[in-house]
Amino acid sequence: MLHKVLRTIRENAMFNEGDKVIVAVSGGPDSICLLRVLYELKDKLKIELAVAHLNHNIRGKAADEDAEYVRQFCLNLKIDFFIKKVDVNGLSREKGISSEMAGREARYKFFNDLKQQINADKIAIAHNANDQAETVLMRIMRGTGIEGLVGIRPVRDNIYVRPLIKVKRDDIEDYCRKNELNPRIDKTNLENIYRRNKIRLELIPYIKENFNSDIIMTLNRLSDTLKIDYEYMESISLEKYKLYCKEKQKKVTISKEAFLEHEAIVTRIIRKALSYITGSTYNFEKKHILDIIKAQKGKTGTFVSLPQNIEVCNNYGDLSIYNNTCKTKKDILEYELDYHKINVVGKNKIIFRIIENNQMMNFHENKFTRYFSYDDIKGKVTLRYRKNGDRFNPIGINGTKKLKDIFIDMKIERDLRDKIPLICFDNEIAWIVGHKMSNKFTIKENTRQILEIKYEGEEV
Known part of the structure; x- marks a missing residue:
């Protein structure tokens, strides 16, 4: 386990000497394994650890017992422990989003606030190879593109790191047993009421039994293969974006010459423009990208409205993409x-x-x-x-x-x-x-x- 995790850390340059690392720990097998492994490797890596635990206030007494378990675990290892309670169901109702999404937002806000508070460098998350496989399957069923099939990245924004991303859940649970870590078990993970749980509890076991007994690592290899192709396409499209696009005050003008490129490059240029204006490409689907391309092929003045108040206008073949809420009335x-x-x-x-x-x-x-x-x-x-x-x-x-x-x-x-x-x-x-x-x-x-x-x- 230590060898495999250390190799993943080094291959992805996850840590620098002297980094202060927040480890996100729920108390379950994955996060407890991550904490214990990083504790074993901290001197070799020359990093400092702190633990963040979010109580979602969903599971009542069981959640309080999870928090106490993590606190005692950190006390035994002499690691700083930080906890926060959030009413995730209340947050879900307030924002009109699922409890899963609300929980994710609450966790990452807590992690990022704590990072600022204690001047940390990295945030370690316990995603593993099974999580990767489940994510890839979920995205295949949604009809994702190459970027979606890359799945969970080992390092994101040079802040979030996933040292267990190449480790299967069976190996994690075996590690916990051998080291008598006695992690907490969240019983909601055993209920097939969420889409991811259904994939974990029903679809993957079915594929293992009937089609491919090593489906977890097969999907991880698919993700790794596509990551190489994706990064190459991204590097080319970034060069073309800089060549053909002009950014100004949350507006991007794409030169008509950009649309002479291959469609694979054109779609990426458009996505980069949308990301510059809105901060992400969330809520923008393939049909929206195709609507933008169609607008460019139309006549001057052709106009398209998109989600998040985005407007697109053809100006003699050049395309202007902007947020109409930025326009002063x-x-x-x-x-x-x-x-x-x-x-x-x-x-x-x-x-x-x-x-x-x-x-x-x-x-x-x-x-x-x-x-x-x-x-x-x-x-x-x-x-x-x-x-x-x-x-x-x-x-x-x-x-x-x-x-x-x-x-x-x-x-x-x-x-x-x-x-x-x-x-x-x-x-x-x-x-x-x-x-x-x-x-x-x-x-x-x-x-x-x-x-x-x-x-x-x-x-x-």
Whole structure:
């Protein structure tokens, strides 16, 4: 056992010398085996151990006895012991999720909070080869891809480590018997009321008896084989993602050239974009990825709504993927500006200067400084954002045109149009900031005074 675990630790570079390791211990055979093995190896590995135990408040007196057993076990080994109680069923009802999911959330929150509290480096979890096989089978039945079939990783985020991942449950139980560890037995693990328990108690024994007596290690070998292929594909897709994608403020723009790549690369690029925006690809299924690819093949303006408030828009073949909750509803906001002071709107400044027409000026200074005929300005000056029905009279065009059509002509991405400031004179749009001026307020030969407007701040 020690040799097998030590080899797994070294092959996956799980620990560095001096690491402080939190061991997650429920009191069952797997976690008690893990704790005892790491205790035996701690001097060789030069690591320090601490134990975390979460009481789910589900099994009443039995759960309290589990906690006391783990506390005494740690006391005998002179290892720091930390415990927390959580009402998992209450958490499940509050969040509207299963008790299994609520328990998992509670455990990992406890582990991560404790990691910060005691300044630990790693968190050791007691997943084993049987857990891996069960996970792979569950994901096969859900129709997963290569990433799902990789299963439980030996190391995740360089924090969570699984030293028992190559050890079968039979060997764990045998180790506990030989060393007289007397672990606690959670009777709910023997009830086939959960999907994983049904796989463990019914499906795997059936496969062992009728098809493959070594199905546990066969599924582990499948996972290992696919892990190699998956890591190679990930390295290629990461290079392509960096080449074709532009990230900005929780938005990703994917260049049209990306969609000339093989579909295996394209789907991974899209998943990386979704992960950047939402933090994970949870809730995104294959059909959503295919909807995004279909949108790119459509015409400009093709629009797709996805889970987690994600929107996708085709902009002349390039795809913009963004979270629509990040868009400020600026169309309902309007700010009256004062000629005689520096106007501050959010992170932006609008500065006015009234000058005589005979003064020297650089009309091409930059796109965020523009000059208007002050003689033609009536009423108040405001800054606002586009509204439905807005029209604009750009230089070079007789009459007005829909602002929406002007944005389309300028190839401004759909999700940016609500963010572009508009300077208005008496409710008439005079300047699409950073872009176009109105023909009505241009400087003429007989203009006596000129209004200079400088816009400083966020560029859209």
